[in-house]
Amino acid sequence: MTRLSWGRSLRHSRLQLVLTVAAIGAAVALPVILISVGGGVSAHELAQLQNAGYQLVVSAQGLHGIAGAHALSDRILAMSSVTAVSPVLSIAIDAFTAQGSLSPVLAEGVVPRDFTATLGPTESGLFPSPLPLGDPTDSVRYADGTYAGPATNDVLVSTPYALAAHVFPGDTLLLSPSTDPSLGVRFNVTGTFGVAPSLLGPTGAFAVLLPLSDLQVLTGFGPAPAATVVDAADTIEIALTSSAAASPSALAQVRSAVAALVPYYSVTSLDQQAEQLHAASAVLTGFYLALSSVGLTVGLLFLALVLLRRVESDRRSIGIRRALGIPGRSIVAGIVRDGALLALLGGLAGVTAGYVVVEGLARWATAAVQEAASLAVFDPTILAAIVGGVVALSLLASALASRRAMRVDIGEALR
């Protein structure tokens, strides 16, 4: 009779053990997914920062806040250790094809030659060199309030947009600051450029590149006819000599020199941005862990429950051991070992499940999710820390069960 019930209780508990491992695994899978994808995206952004061809960025709070961008760029270029200065204006506009189809695109206004000079090694492969824009130095501009026109009205289109809208070199494109085509200006498409994998999703890859002045005129950020902000840009990207770029002190020196020139704008180095990104990603990781703690708590409660049940069904065995004089600590050690083993198995199952889920997302999810998932980084240190943390937390569950085991009354257990 006892034999039969023994076999049954073993099968019974085997199911419990599998369920426990599954519960902990599910709890661990969540942070694994969140942290690996989040970390991967941050790492990707970081890599983009570090691959940039410039080291300092001047930017202004608010919309298109840098005024006198051309003149300011020239003054920065005159400073020592500075090799290239590229003002950039980014605005969402509307593009009408010759067939009249309309799509919003991200327009980037640049000084073509300076833009090329501030491209990083990975980015430069995406753009034709030199840029086939009729006015390489953007001399057709409102320099010192003088318009040197006329504009060539050349534009480059991104490959995703070219393919989607069937716009190719030789075609024309009507660009308008609004959905009203009568406000638009007709541009000649003179080439295409690639788009680096970005996290903006597929629509973010619909972009056009044109001379800064042309975009300013088109969108009213030049002086005439009704401009309120003169010669505007969002950012000015500054490339330094390689020796200045490599030395933190030289970098800081140039940065403060530029900051002195434009006290009302912010001047950040990409190093700082990288640091900020690091900090932001650390905050995010903490947030993910906090979020996951809910699931982990449930998993650990489950573990505690199962360990307690095992103590209950092992009352007799525990009573026998204690009657024989086996010290409590070796009984506790057994429980702790069981708990830690289950937590370890659950942790490993969770890591595996998280990996499988991320791989699945990278293959079968929507484009934006696929893109993020494909950037996922499985950092062994972090994964080990998660699994180790779960094993450490299992001690709480074991402590609960151990307390119960130590309270088993020998006489009663053996009656």
Add this chain to the structure above:
Amino acid sequence: MNDARPPLVELAGASRAYVAGSPEQVVALRAVDLAIPSGEFVSVEGPSGCGKTTLLNLVGLLDSPTSGEVRWGGRPVGSLSDRERARLRLRGVGFIFQRFYLLPTLTALENVELPMRPLGVPRAERTRRASELLGEVGLAGRERAFPHQLSGGEEQRVAVARALANRPGILLADEPTGELDSGNTRAILDLLERVRHDRSATLVLVTHNPEVAARARRHLTMRDGSIVRDARETGT
């Protein structure tokens, strides 16, 4: 006998009440005085519920009296911590229970090794001693069997081997043959007598079977929580 030496175990006015202080209180043992010298073979008889197991649990430090005192080698054990009592049990007492109480997940060999582990006996030594003990109780070759693969008689032999693992000074057997047929009963009693003799150990054997009790040299009879008869055979 050396009368100057204190008895191995002594109960002095030892009482044990269960659920003490409540209306359902059961007094299982009433002010029992008992001295067990080293090397004795004592039987404890009496009807079911008279307090035999309770007495044995007090002697073996599994339990404490609610009043009175238990002394080991003349020293009161009432002030010992749970841990110290466990240690005394581990080294000094060999328990043999009516229902064997082997650990079902361990093999015969592992069951016998079990009490040696906390004492830090090296693995090889443990295995050697456990096999030797299993051989002594006639179970050579059955080392790897699990309890459910053994007969009742064999299980009780494993239990005897386990009780001997740490060479205890006293063996406490609580109706060790209660679940065995007459053939196995005889074999286990022969075995207990032999190990007691070979190791000059003290043996306290609880039984309600007069034939079993007849093997002892000193006979205690209990009734209702008290020892009503304490008879020594001459020529011990």
